[in-house]
Amino acid sequence: MTGNREKTENGEKTEAREKTENKEMKENKEKTEVREKTEIGEMRENEEKTESREKKTGKEKETKIEKGEKRNQNLMHLIRRVHGLVENTDIEKHRHSQDQIGAVLGSGRGICYRETFLEGMYGEWVGVDRAHTKKYVLLHCHGGGYSTGSSLYARTLTSKLASSTSMDVFCFDYRLAPEHPCPAALEDAMKAWNYLMLLGYGARDVILTGDSAGGNLALALTLKLKEEGRLLPRGLVLMSPWTDLTSSGKSFETKAELDPVLDRAYIDRMVDAYAPGRDLKDPYISPLFGNMEGFPPTYIQVGENEILLSDSMRLYQVFTEAGVPVKLDVYPGMWHVFQMSPVKAAREAMDKNAQFIYDICR
Numbered sequence: 001m002t003g004n005r006e007k008t009e010n011g012e013k014t015e016a017r018e019k020t021e022n023k024e025m026k027e028n029k030e031k032t033e034v035r036e037k038t039e040i041g042e043m044r045e046n047e048e049k050t051e052s053r054e055k056k057t058g059k060e061k062e063t064k065i066e067k068g069e070k071r072n073q074n075l076m077h078l079i080r081r082v083h084g085l086v087e088n089t090d091i092e093k094h095r096h097s098q099d100q101i102g103a104v105l106g107s108g109r110g111i112c113y114r115e116t117f118l119e120g121m122y123g124e125w126v127g128v129d130r131a132h133t134k135k136y137v138l139l140h141c142h143g144g145g146y147s148t149g150s151s152l153y154a155r156t157l158t159s160k161l162a163s164s165t166s167m168d169v170f171c172f173d174y175r176l177a178p179e180h181p182c183p184a185a186l187e188d189a190m191k192a193w194n195y196l197m198l199l200g201y202g203a204r205d206v207i208l209t210g211d212s213a214g215g216n217l218a219l220a221l222t223l224k225l226k227e228e229g230r231l232l233p234r235g236l237v238l239m240s241p242w243t244d245l246t247s248s249g250k251s252f253e254t255k256a257e258l259d260p261v262l263d264r265a266y267i268d269r270m271v272d273a274y275a276p277g278r279d280l281k282d283p284y285i286s287p288l289f290g291n292m293e294g295f296p297p298t299y300i301q302v303g304e305n306e307i308l309l310s311d312s313m314r315l316y317q318v319f320t321e322a323g324v325p326v327k328l329d330v331y332p333g334m335w336h337v338f339q340m341s342p343v344k345a346a347r348e349a350m351d352k353n354a355q356f357i358y359d360i361c362r
Contacts, residue, residue: 075343079335080260087266091147091178098144098153105342106155108163113155118195121188123172124151126158132166136205136234136361139192140171141221143212143337145242145270146185147177156340157211157239164354169209170196174217178273182285185274189221203231207357211337212308213270215241219287219315222295235360236298237353240308240337241315243288245271245280249310258305261336267307292318297325299356301349303334327356 088094107113114125138161142154151158151171158169174188196206203225210218215238225232247267256263275285283290288311298319302312312328319326329352331338331345339346339353 079341095148095150095176098148099150102150102153102155105340106152106159108155108159111159111162118172118191121172121174121191122151123170123192123195124158125168125170126155126162127168128162128166130166132168134168136167136207136357137196137201138162138165138167138169138207138209138237138357139196139233140169141174141189141208141210141214141217142171143210143214143240143242144176145266146182146213146216146274147270149176149213154211154214157209157337160339160346160350161209161353164350165357167207167357177270178276181273182275182278185217186220186224186284189217190224193221193225204234206233207235207237207360208233209237209239209353210241211239211339213242215239216243216245216287219243219290220284223283223287223290226294232294232296235296235357237356238298238300238312238315239339239349239353240302240306241300241312242308243286243311243315245275245286247271249308249314251309251311251313252307255305255307255309259307259335260305262307264307288315288318292322292324295319295322295324297356297360298327299353300326300328301339301353302328302330303336303338304330304332305334306336308336 088097110129112125112127112129114127116123116125140154140158140161142149142151142157144150144153150173154171158171161167162169170192172188172192174192175184177184193206197203208218208222210216218236218238219241222232222236247264252264252267271280278285280286281289300312300316302309309330312330316326316328329349331349334345339349
């Protein structure tokens, strides 16, 4: 009897324990379900917040991009209008307008200008009015399609180069076409180079810089020095260089509507004035077709929206294939020789020019 009662009690205890455990399991399951539902709800809520935030950020980005594009379009329109005031089919009026711009916009605060004459050719020293290095010098070849431009107009660049590098810049007024077609400009560039050598600078103390046609001239001068077996400059800095007078680059078509400064008609006039009846693939006329092996380190800057974009990109390829240390920066939304303009991108570009020069002078 006692044994049966104990069995009954044990069975009841086991049953009670099982019921308790089942109840706890059920409660835990319900709690888990509630927790899972809560977590799922929180996840959905977070996802919705994230989506909302991403949509808001996306809209803000789109707004910023739209504002940037609109600002750039307005700037391009302004550049087109200003350039339209300068450009003139009367070559003398065109040159005069450029000099006026150089006189107004080129003279920087804390910059000194000193003129000199090399066998009748005008030259100008540009330097900062503070202590600065005299070991190295920049030889600048100005642009202007070989038919316009001057040291005065080039102050919009030479003043910035002198200020950003704390180095002296020498710029010279080479003879212009159509009165003096090629090779007059190259002869005068060699005269400027020899002048620096006579002053005591070595070839490795000189950095050649040039914009547009001046970039062409800097390349042609280096090719000439190489041909004569002379030492080459320490480096080259080229801003929107005009390297191919055959105008065979794709950007002449793809950027025709965007470029606010240049068009094919203008380029054709400059080519006819500078190289009438000449083989335009002559490396001293179109350096793109020259042998660049052994050239010094070179830095190229070009605007995304200019018809000469291909001139820079193809030059970069030629340098790369020749094993020349070369760097190319394409500036989004910018135009031909944008470094002249008082815009943020121009200041950044000049800082990069200076950094490149510092690097190769170490």
